[in-house]
Amino acid sequence: MSHSQNIEINTASSDKKMLIAMGGIGIICAILIVLTYETTAPMIEKNKAEALERAIFKVLPDITKTQAYQLNPDNTFTKSTSNDSKLPKVYGGYDDAGKLKGIAIQANGKGYGEVLNILYGYDPMQQKIIGFNVLESKETPGIGDKIEKGTFPDNFKAMDVSLSDDGSTLRNEIITVKQGEKTQKWEIDGITGATVTSRAVGNILNVSAKQWLPKVYKNVNSFTVKTAEQ
Amino acid sequence: MSTIPQNKSDKGFFSSLANHPNTDEFTRGLWRDNPVFVQVLGMCPSLAVSNSAINALAMGLATAFVLLMSNILVSLLKDFIPKQVRIASYILIIATFVTIIDYVIQAVSIDLHKNLGAFISLIVVNCLILSRAEAFASKNNVSKSILDGLGMGLGFTFALLCIGSLREIFGSGSLFGYEFMPSNFEKWVIMVLPAGGFFSLAFLLLIFNYFKLKKEGL
Numbered sequence: 001m002s003h004s005q006n007i008e009i010n011t012a013s014s015d016k017k018m019l020i021a022m023g024g025i026g027i028i029c030a031i032l033i034v035l036t037y038e039t040t041a042p043m044i045e046k047n048k049a050e051a052l053e054r055a056i057f058k059v060l061p062d063i064t065k066t067q068a069y070q071l072n073p074d075n076t077f078t079k080s081t082s083n084d085s086k087l088p089k090v091y092g093g094y095d096d097a098g099k100l101k102g103i104a105i106q107a108n109g110k111g112y113g114e115v116l117n118i119l120y121g122y123d124p125m126q127q128k129i130i131g132f133n134v135l136e137s138k139e140t141p142g143i144g145d146k147i148e149k150g151t152f153p154d155n156f157k158a159m160d161v162s163l164s165d166d167g168s169t170l171r172n173e174i175i176t177v178k179q180g181e182k183t184q185k186w187e188i189d190g191i192t193g194a195t196v197t198s199r200a201v202g203n204i205l206n207v208s209a210k211q212w213l214p215k216v217y218k219n220v221n222s223f224t225v226k227t228a229e230q
Numbered sequence: 231m232s233t234i235p236q237n238k239s240d241k242g243f244f245s246s247l248a249n250h251p252n253t254d255e256f257t258r259g260l261w262r263d264n265p266v267f268v269q270v271l272g273m274c275p276s277l278a279v280s281n282s283a284i285n286a287l288a289m290g291l292a293t294a295f296v297l298l299m300s301n302i303l304v305s306l307l308k309d310f311i312p313k314q315v316r317i318a319s320y321i322l323i324i325a326t327f328v329t330i331i332d333y334v335i336q337a338v339s340i341d342l343h344k345n346l347g348a349f350i351s352l353i354v355v356n357c358l359i360l361s362r363a364e365a366f367a368s369k370n371n372v373s374k375s376i377l378d379g380l381g382m383g384l385g386f387t388f389a390l391l392c393i394g395s396l397r398e399i400f401g402s403g404s405l406f407g408y409e410f411m412p413s414n415f416e417k418w419v420i421m422v423l424p425a426g427g428f429f430s431l432a433f434l435l436l437i438f439n440y441f442k443l444k445k446e447g448l
Contacts, residue, residue: 137344139348
């Protein structure tokens, strides 16, 4: 066939043609993606904020109001007024009487696949984790997504996260144990068949709790006093 | 797998649209060569995200959009893409539209995006889309490719919607979240579990093939 001859004769020019084709398609695709990203970004932002608000109500039972607080560089918490602030945030939840019921904290880390983004509720009075919600997950459907279903979330209904005596870290590290072997209040009952994901949840919580809880506990008054003024 | 009869006599844009054989490019995907019920392509999303009608509809429409757009672009660029890099180019084009639909779904509803989860990204490797790009769009003009993409896309959506509705009606006693079954109806939990996907698909394939054979007089 003349087809194969053509290829031999035009090797140099066909190389160039391939490069131009791939590069050209790449540029077209990049432009399309950027355009879509720019148009949808504000809507996605708004949707994510609403989803976060709903999740806060899920992890902190019996609240009627929420308020965002930012962590300042000097380790104090102040009310966050603008959404643009790049400082890390936590969310206080209050009942009708304005009483602090708990604080919702976002945590993320590596799951089995991509980043796993979770939100948990912390009750500083009892020093317990009282709620758990998955904000974003790309875990394997049917396997890793079991962390949102069944009895796994029950691990976080009254999980002991009391601080050590000097208040600088947790008294007991949060760990994930094998399914059915949970004996302590700071252990997470793992999921057989979703070992990596359930362990990842334990690690993410442990790292985040160690980092956040001492600061939140020490400054618990900045959450209650501010609302009294409201 | 079905072989696709191709009409080689292209007479240009508008005449080919009005031409009679071209209506076939559209209707073929809806019924006779239905991607799920006849070609049995794209089984992974058809079984996995069809546990409720709304998930199935969203997944079907997302796939249809990607299929239509990739068909258009592949058909437009078919003379420009060298044979040696065609598959790489198709994948690049398909992946672009999947990224776009991913952003769009997030903008419409975060909950829906969460329900469909990893399956949105997996549209990239849905063999239905690549097979239409390779077997049809790269050999036909834009208008035919649009009709083919629409037909196959809607056929896929229709099939997913059938499976999804069946599973939701029996598994949750509702349709599109609207509960209509009497309160003493015992939900067939297995229908929303993965096994229910296989049951539903097998049941629908049975019906489909029964009518097909009957029509052929066998």
